[in-house]
Amino acid sequence: MFRGVLALLERSLRVDARSWPTHLARFGLLVAIFVSLYSAISRSVLLGAPGRLFFQVNVYLNLSFMTLLGVGFFSTAITEEKEEDTLGLIQMAGVSPLGILLGKIGGRLCQALLLIAVQYPFTLLAVTLGGVATAQVTAVYVAMTSYIVLLAGLGLLCSTVAPNSRTSGAWMSIGLLAQAAVSYTCLEALRYTVSRGGSVWSHSLEWIGSTCIYFEMGRILTSSFTESPWTTQAVSNIAVGAFSAVLSLLLFTRCTQNPATEAASRGLVAHQRGWLRWFSPGRPKMNPFVWKDFHFVGGGVATLLVRVAFYLFLFVVCRELTELWWSNRNGWREAIGFYQVVMLFLVTWELSLMSARTLHDEVRGQTLASLVMLPTSITETLYLKFAGTLAATLPGLVCLVGISCFTEEGWKHTIEFFDRAAGWFFLAHFILVPHLAAYGATCLRWGAVPLAIGGAILSGTFWIGGVFSAFRIGPEHGFVGFVALLIVIGCAVMHSVVIRRVVTLSQR
Numbered sequence: 002m003f004r005g006v007l008a009l010l011e012r013s014l015r016v017d018a019r020s021w022p023t024h025l026a027r028f029g030l031l032v033a034i035f036v037s038l039y040s041a042i043s044r045s046v047l048l049g050a051p052g053r054l055f056f057q058v059n060v061y062l063n064l065s066f067m068t069l070l071g072v073g074f075f076s077t078a079i080t081e082e083k084e085e086d087t088l089g090l091i092q093m094a095g096v097s098p099l100g101i102l103l104g105k106i107g108g109r110l111c112q113a114l115l116l117i118a119v120q121y122p123f124t125l126l127a128v129t130l131g132g133v134a135t136a137q138v139t140a141v142y143v144a145m146t147s148y149i150v151l152l153a154g155l156g157l158l159c160s161t162v163a164p165n166s167r168t169s170g171a172w173m174s175i176g177l178l179a180q181a182a183v184s185y186t187c188l189e190a191l192r193y194t195v196s197r198g199g200s201v202w203s204h205s206l207e208w209i210g211s212t213c214i215y216f217e218m219g220r221i222l223t224s225s226f227t228e229s230p231w232t233t234q235a236v237s238n239i240a241v242g243a244f245s246a247v248l249s250l251l252l253f254t255r256c257t258q259n260p261a262t263e264a265a266s267r268g269l270v271a272h273q274r275g276w277l278r279w280f281s282p283g284r285p286k287m288n289p290f291v292w293k294d295f296h297f298v299g300g301g302v303a304t305l306l307v308r309v310a311f312y313l314f315l316f317v318v319c320r321e322l323t324e325l326w327w328s329n330r331n332g333w334r335e336a337i338g339f340y341q342v343v344m345l346f347l348v349t350w351e352l353s354l355m356s357a358r359t360l361h362d363e364v365r366g367q368t369l370a371s372l373v374m375l376p377t378s379i380t381e382t383l384y385l386k387f388a389g390t391l392a393a394t395l396p397g398l399v400c401l402v403g404i405s406c407f408t409e410e411g412w413k414h415t416i417e418f419f420d421r422a423a424g425w426f427f428l429a430h431f432i433l434v435p436h437l438a439a440y441g442a443t444c445l446r447w448g449a450v451p452l453a454i455g456g457a458i459l460s461g462t463f464w465i466g467g468v469f470s471a472f473r474i475g476p477e478h479g480f481v482g483f484v485a486l487l488i489v490i491g492c493a494v495m496h497s498v499v500i501r502r503v504v505t506l507s508q509r
Contacts, residue, residue: 034059034062034120034123038055038059038126051130051131051132052126052127052128052129052130052131052132052133053127053131053132053133053222053224054132055126055127055130056124056127056132056133056137056138056141056222057222059120059124059127060141060145060218060222061218063117063120063145064145064148064214064215064218067113067117067145067148067149067152068152068177070113070152071113071149071152071153071155071156071173071177072156072170072173072174072177073170074109074113074156075106075109075113075152075153075155075156075157075160075173076156076159076160076163076166076169076170076172076173077156077160077166077169077170078102078105078106078109078156078157078160079101079102079105079157079160079161079257080160080163080164080165080166080168080169081166082105083164083165083257084165084166084365088101088257098250098253098254099250101253102157102161102246102249102250102253105157106153106156106157106246109153110149110150110153113149113152113153114146114149117142117145117146117149121138121142124138124141124142125138132224134224134226136226136227136230137221137222137226139230140221140226140228140229140230140232141218141221141222143230143231143232143235144214144217144218144221144230144232144234144235144238145214146235147214147234147235147236147238147239147242148214148234148238150238150239150242150243151238151239151241151242151245152242153242153246154241154242154243154244154245154246154249155173155176155177155241155242155245156169156173157245157246157249158245158246158248158249158252159172159173159176160249161249161252161253161256161257162249162252162256167358180212180213181213181215183209184209184210184211184212184213184216185210185213185216187206187207187209187210188206188207188210188216190206191203191206191207191210208233211232211233211234212233212234212237212238213234214234214238217232217233217234288385290382290385290386290388290389291385291386291388291389291392292389293386293389294355294359294386294387294388294389294390294393295389295390295392295393298355298358298359298362298389298390298393299355299389299390299392299393299394300393304393305393305395305396308396308397309396309399309400312344312347312396312397312400313400315340315343315344315347316336316340316400316404319336319339319340319343320336320340322339323335323336323339324336337404337405340404341401341404341405341415344397344400344401345401345427345428345431347397348394348397348398348401349431349434349435350434351394351397352390352391352394352435353434353435353437353438353453354438355390355393355394356387356390356435356436356438356439356442357438357439357441357442357453358390358442359386359387359389359390360439360442360443360499360503361442364442364443364506369503369506369507370507370508372507373504373507373508379500379503379504379507380500383499383500383503425481425482425485426481426482426484426485426488428485429484429485429486429488429489429492430488432488432489432492433488433491433492433495434453435453436453436492436495436496436499437453437495438453439495439499440495440498440499440502441453443499443502443503443506444502
């Protein structure tokens with residue numbers, strides 16, 4: 002067994018060492034750390050304690066990067082073998098299920114832990130700059146290490162149970178969001194429970210609320226933190242990660258009996274019976290490229306209705322949350338503003354996911370050569386395929402524009418947002434993410450969307466944290482709008498690069 006584990010582990014490490022996207026991601030994270038350091042030093046004249054500011058920015062940047070990495074990296078450990086039909090060959094070679102799981106997740110876990118460990122000497126500069134104690138640095142890195150273990154275990158479980166990488170990533174994202182939602186709900190309930198007494202109930206709520214690293218990190222970063230680095234969050238995350246790994250081992254044989262999956266999942270379009278036949282794609286009544294991607298990538302009419310219901314329900318949730326946070330002070334105005342921010346992220350994520358999937362399915366299915374042989378040009382074909390995916394995202398765009406522009410409060414909030422140069426800057430970054438995801442889908446086997454979001458975050462960190470802080474550029478400055486224009490031009494260049502990349506792949 003151990004020979005098989007070492008073989009899989011060695012192969013994983015060798016592939017990682019020879020993969021330029023992995024090194025590029027590490028270099029980008031290192032650049033973001035230096036930019037945040039420069040920004041903290043430049044702002045220390047006004048705020049003081051540059052070490053504390055640098056450490057906070059670095060910590061939350063790492064957490065964002067780790068979450069994106071976990072969704073795109075750990076959730077494909079077993080599903081990539083299922084999709085390539087190589088899992089049976091590994092089992093025929095005499096490698097046990099435990100050996101397969103350890104060999105597949107061990108290399109990825111080592112890479113993630115090394116990525117965190119290499120930053121430890123740099124963040125000790127925060128202690129020298131002032132505002133942070135050594136105990137806080139240690140506690141933060143113990144918390145991040147335990148969070149990595151949680152991501153690895155949860156990703157391994159989702160990858161074992163899910164039929165393909167896309168489903169595994171979706172389940173893992175839902176699990177992480179559910180953990181954050183439950184922790185936040187418990188912390189909010191704790192505010193009312195403490196005032197009414199009830200020690201057992203309050204301790205239970207406090208314990209559950211402190212299991213999420215995003216909420217626990219705020220407590221660790223306070224200047225009064227002097228506790229042990231082995232907090233409730235660290236212990237619980239390691240325990241959940243280990244339990245998920247054991248559960249993966251128990252379910253491995255049952256979930257991998259039929260490792261082969263469909264080349265392209267059709268979601269709600271497939272196997273529709275009864276009244277669901279009304280939503281069947283039927284025969285193409287439009288351009289076949291638009292029809293195919295709208296139904297088989299976007300999910301068709303049935304998924305459109307589900308998205309509309311979800312986005313309308315999301316507005317009700319945003320309204321209730323703003324009433325809870327702002328106590329009915331400008332309730333509708335704050336609710337619409339909060340809904341706009343959430344919808345910008347969701348629509349960008351959805352459009353990026355579909356843009357990456359429409360290319361990734363063609364690359365993985367080796368059908369690009371067949372597309373080139375069609376009478377239409379490859380450029381026209383790509384435009385039509387992206388038009389189909391764009392049609393599938395219409396519910397989010399319609400809900401966002403409708404609620405923003407057809408109410409008086411939303412219209413005023415939208416005008417104020419775009420009246421500032423910063424509004425165009427952030428909108429340009431949201432446009433950048435789908436282009437990066439489309440290019441990543443032609444170069445990477447996994448994680449095109451998370452790496453695209455990470456690249457946009459690093460780009461925003463560079464401009465906001467570095468250039469803008471160094472030259473004292475405010476949100477009203479015209480240079481911010483000029484940077485947004487440069488980003489849009491970069492999107493146009495990236496668009497042509499994607500077309501060239503697809504043509505190159507089709508000729509192989």
